[in-house]
Amino acid sequence: MGENNMRQDLTVNTTAISVSRLASPSRSRLVARLADFTLLMKPRVMFLAVFTALVGLVIAPGQLDPLLGSIAILAIAAGAGAAGVLNMWYDADIDAVMTRTIGRPIPRGRVSRAEALAFGLVLACGAVAVLALALNLKAAALLAFTIFFYVVVYTMWLKRQTPQNIVIGGAAGALPPVIGWAAATGEIGLEPLILFLIVFLWTPPHFWSLSLNRADEYARAGVPMLPVVAGRAATTRQILIYSVLLLPVSLLPWALGFAGTIYGAAAAICGALFVGLAWQLRSAGETNRRAAHRLFAFSIVYLFVLFAALLVGNGGNQRSSMLSARAAPAAAGSVQAQSAARPVRTAHSSTGLSSDEV
Secondary structure (H helix, E strand, C coil), rough: CCCHHHHHHHHHHHHHHHHHHHHHHHHHHHHHHHHHHHHHHHHHHHHHHHHHHHHHHHCCCCCCCCCHHHHHHHHHHHHHHHHHHHHHHHHHHHCCCCCCCCCCCCCCCCCHHHHHHHHHHHHHHHHHHHHHHHHEEEEEEEEHHHHHHHHHHHHHHHCCCCHHHHHHHHHEEEEHHHHHHHHCCCCCCHHHHHHHHHHHHHHCCCCCCHHHHCCCHHHHHHHCCCCHHHHHHHHHHHHHHHHHHHHHHHHHHHHHCCCCCHHHHHHHHHHHHHHHHHHHHHHHHCCCCCHHHHHHHHHHHHHHHHHHHHHHHHCCCHHHHHHHHHHHHCCCHHHHHHHHHHHHHHHHHHHHCCCCCC
């Protein structure tokens, strides 16, 4: 009797081990596929977009239900990810000939272009629909426009046609704080437009400092980035000009009173360092690759520190509300807009709901 039980246990254990061995490769393949689709969404670029959107949402006047806010951020993240997926779908031919991008899932054959296209479209439509249903149509329309601008205007048109591709196309990467603000308020104020301008002016020196050391790759891929078309000297001059313009613009949130002393100090110090690194790059020799790499690396830290300081040192919603009121064309129109928006906001609350890659 005992011997029979031992044989049965041994048989069961052997079967379980066999099933486990069969399931393990399937599980590994599933994990690998999930990782590939995650990479298609350009998680580093997506994180930066989500962070700036979060700042726009948090500093906006009024109070937003935490669940609604979470839904807004998830929808913006999905929209940013969708833009990255569709960018990789269209740029698969370029990615296949550049050292920096040859390891991406589509050039490596781990995800087909058809799969990427379907995934990107579903993600984009879902993100816009969720933002429209849970928050408001204005934020959803801005998200839809951002995805369209990045994929169609920048990726499909500007990137392969003009050395100003990253300047004009940078508008897409600068819109997330505006979307966050619109998600919280249903409106577009002066404050998020200033944040848009900061990111817009930051984008050219950020990407051009990267492309300086990748000019040969862009030339091989047929992408007319500024260093390829105009050369290093012209590119470093443009980087310095944008860096100098960025410094006073980055101080506007403090000067206009919707950011505190912490932000003002961070913007002044980091802006001066940014200009200093741009000047070093301008003065460096043709063979000096370190100066470009230093500026590129610092530019990432710069934007994060700037928006983190705005988040931490924000003076509160009251000052933001006052600034928005001063920027309104007429006090009566502002009152009417607020009274019209208030029932909508209450209805939302009652439901209990709330960019290494060029």
